Amino acid sequence: MISSLPLLPPFLPLLIGSIAAILLRGHLRSVIMLLAPIWGALQLAAVEPGLYWAFEFMGYQLEPVRVDKLSLMFGYLFHLAAFIGVVYALHLKDTVQHVSALSYAASAVGAVFAGDLLTLFVFWELLAFTSVFLIWARRTDRAYSAGMRYILIKVLSGVLLLIGAIILINETGSAKFSEIGLGHEGVLNVGAWLIFLAFGIKCAFPFAHTWLTDSYPEATPTGTVFLASFTTKVAVYALARGFPGTELLVWIGVTMACFPIFYAVIENDLRRVLAYSMINQIGFMVVGIGIGTSLALNGAVAHAFNDVIFKGLLMMTMGAVLHMTGRINGSELGGLYKSMPKTTILCIVGAASISAFPLFSGFVSKSMIMSAAIEQGYDYIWLALLFAAAGVFHHAGIKIPYFAFFAHDSGIRTTEPPKNMLIAMTIAAALCVIIGTFPAQTVYALLPWDVVYQPYDLTHVLTQLQLLFFSALAFVWLNKKSMYPPELPSTNLDTDWLYRKLAPSFVVPAYYAITESMAKMESMAKSGIKRLIGNSYDQTKERPKGYFAQLWPTETMVLWVALLLACILLFYYL
């Protein structure tokens, strides 16, 4: 049946879904929105690897759709994430969010199937412009300004990508998006670095990460679920395609894996804790891409796949808490297991998955990256990743469920979230367990590179359990000794302080100084001109002071003409 349908560009079904969301209402809209990702995924199952709709543009070959194993894996992932997200958001009547979410998912699909740099650029920018409405849809002042910062940084990333792409196309004569690498000569290297930076900003590299922790927690409860699924994973895909085996990425990745966990421990907004833990998980993927062996790259994309599902699940549970209680700060929550027992269990499944407990999805992908690191002799990197793995359990695995659902009873009594939210979370939780238990039949079957890996052996399971249980023991011990930092209503400074406080404290006075001096110059110039006019114009007699500038009666003119004619006559006779 599927093969009889005309083949469409992979992003089109989701885009059609988003257009339907504009035009339709009620149950019909819900049905179409649910069918769009299913239709898109079935299309992918029918398509053969290769290039489609290639055409010439200004003398360059453009390949808007390239299907291979790597793009297919992300394609399936994004359709799955879109489906879960749509189910989760089904109760909403807000058209803006539905349209934005589906067109955002469509842009992500378009980006991973883009075969050339220009198509990639188009979808890269569309990702930013479609997603920002999910932040603004919260309709608060904080969300508005966070959205503005988000879009500014995203546009910067797009501009860098465009300049880099133009340089690359100019130098190599080909627009194809394939392995780029960093060790080039001259101008070509500048182009490669610009593209690297553009990818890095979207991937939340250290110092460029604050757009993520700033904006995602300000988005709507359902919007954050979509946001957490696409942008950064497109960036991970782009790095895996363009810069595999770039050693610098190992060091960047390990930094990303380690520093956010400190922030996550002291952060109060539980969705911001998850945003920091997202950077931590992406760090693992970036390390895998940097190592660049088949095992490491497989680990990176497998972890991206699993992360979308378990991080989505955690974001959904916290979204449900926010939706039902209107609160998300750890200091105001607690004891919710009494009124939201199902959500609590689903959250614990997500927490177990992100912490990489055996039989949960994180375990089967994170261990690939760890094994690759130790295989390639990155000893200290491996040690740091192990620390990050223990840390992630500490903040995402324990802190999130503990402070939201247990801890001291906050007195909040509510009910379980709407059915559609519960169904979406249940789907994600089931996937976490299925992938974790049967990796070979699920996520491993989609892996782009050929390598055999067996995550489940006695050593692996035992060591991982030791690591996790003793991390938990540290939590219990610190709590018993009252040494665990309490949740406090607070803001923690991060590098966004540079452009939210420091830069304004320079730029705002500078702006006023400049506008004031411009106004001063203007008034000085005006008074100068006035003085000039005043010098040559007699205000009392209302006529210019200069002799020749005065007004003359017509008779004078006639007299002078007559005189002139008389002179000419005289000369004529002489």
Add this chain to the structure above:
Amino acid sequence: MSKEQNKPDFFDKKENVDKIIKVFYVICALLVVADFIVHRHIYHDWENIPAFYAVYGFIGCVVLVLIAKLMRKVLMREEDYYDK
């Protein structure tokens, strides 16, 4: 709010929590004991240290929390810091 919802729940009773924590301690102890019984593969010299993962996980997390507490002294501001 009905009275039913306010009655002490499973986790409100201290003896229940204590029981769970005791089970947890036993599991931790068993995991360390297993380390000496099971012959685990060694990929790196560091792993030869007995119960390496347990020790590393525990120390790592304590250090993590203590450093994070110190970070609060430098980085923590009031909640509406950026809104002003």
